[in-house]
Amino acid sequence: MTNALEIEDLVMHFGPVRAVDAVSLTIPRGGVTALVGESGSGKSTVGRCVVRLLKPTSGSVRIGGVDVTHLTRRQLRPHRSTVSIVFQDPAGSLDPRMLVGDVVAEPLRLSSARMSRAERQKRVAESLGQVGLRAEVARRYPHELSGGQRQRVSIARALISKPSLLIADEPISALDVSVQASVLNLLADLQRDIGFACLFITHNLSAVEYLADEIAVMYLGQLMEKGTRSQIFSSPAHPYTQALLAAAPVADPVRQRARTPVLLGDDLPSALDPPSGCRFRTRCPLAFDKCATDVPPHVKIGNGEAACHLVQADGTRPDVRAGVPE
């Protein structure tokens, strides 16, 4: 069976900015893969290359087995409906002058298939219903809705073309905890019922643990580690993954205070001039000479892979807390 998404050696440079450098990633049909990493690590850029809002500098993107990397706007049209994107900022990504119904119907108008007005309205109502909004909402303007409702509208718009792949770029980070919960529940339900594959971009690790099957960790344009949810959360191999997990506070004072803090410096390197060798080395407590000279290869470990000189195929992994390899 073909995969929903296959990204191979994806490179996206903006002039001198090396936003994404050689990222490879596969999402099986119906699977949810989370892309995590700090601000500026290139997560959104990967998402935008997949929906071809950006044309990759090099590498390839295959959606449902079809290579879309070099397709022109026109050639892309028939594939437009197979992949959709939900953006981070629900307020900013909805045109304030358009009625919600028109916002949601927009992908249908842009697609090649012809459709009657009545048919379109039916699809809008259906799509709004899927995200738990009443059909009347179609006659309102985005600003008349709450943040959570607006985010539901953007999900409805993304789903109306019945995509087989949904790119969800920080769909919850602008929302309050309780609204976040409803959007996460909704994504989980829809994903289970409709069965689309999802690239879930976020920096919220607890949301990732809740929703994702597989996790890919980015740092400064490159993948540091990939693995299944249970592997990443129970035995992360890469020092950066370990540091990320250790730094995300848990909402339980007893557990949180019993944890050993792992503090990295916050002198973040820039994508304009990424460090030689391992890109994480300027903040890595375990870095040694080789890290500055050699780019660490991606080593298979368990059900995933990690790019660190201290990770070995026999399962040896470093422990960032100890400050020395095990």
Add this chain to the structure above:
Amino acid sequence: MTAGARILEVADLSVSFVTESGNVSAVDHVSLDLAPGEIVGVVGESGCGKSVTAMSLAGLLPRSARVTGSVRLRGTELIGAPETSLRRVRGKEIAYIFQEPMTSLNPVLTVGRQIGEVLQVHERISRKQARARAIELLSLVGIPSAATRVDNYPHQLSGGMRQRVMIAMAVACNPTVLVADEPTTALDVTVQAGILEVLRDLRDRLGTSILIITHDLGVIADIADRVVVMYAGRVVERAPVTELFAHPHHRYTNGLLNASPTPGRHAGTDRLQEIPGLVPVLTTQPDACTFADRCPAADDTCRGSAPPLAALGVADHLVACWHPVEAT
């Protein structure tokens, strides 16, 4: 914790705004306090009045704000105090750090000059002394090679380092109270952890009392000694941090705790609890529980009169609810 020495006591603080589209009631009879060296966290949904409460402490609200009630700093009333004495309080007694360090820093001055200027407003010291103090402060907040960084402009620093500079400016005059309004919201978790460590360290070393505002329960769990939960302009619950997480008495607090996807939860086996409904936007404060519309336990009493903030179980655990979730 004894009710004895309180550095800051806020009682019945109410704030409303006169706007073109009418009155907005932002804060309603809020009471909270801070002991020396204590870290109090304020949580609540967007728009519930956290920032307005914080800004009113040192009189930072715009003219359109109507403020009533009492804010006492070491026993001295600040509400209605003349601007000249408020100016002395600001920075020297109550200092602030906000979410977006870039907008609060001057892009054309080095960080050393900016810290120096803060010092020179309140203290009579030379440029040279100010620079030396700035270097000290930068290393206090954990900036490596402070002696070099002091000559950097804000754009030469990462977001996390800019926030550290903001903290250095805020604590330059050794304030009694530091108000941190979402200090880490714009930062990554690895950077956030460092900033929280700096705040904790300041409290330990200088005895600064800290009021930290956030909507991240993880941050609260990490750093706060006590927690104030706000909903639609009111304090609905107040308790020591472990007590609050272990025995939430208000259903809104309960809802917030259950809505967070905590470790080990997965969509395949577990559903996150939503709080149905929306936060009301209030023009006046009704004589009712403002959470009643969304509360599974609401009855006519709740819709007919506002519940007072009262102790339940332990003395320093206060809840404003007619039918609180009992301590188990």
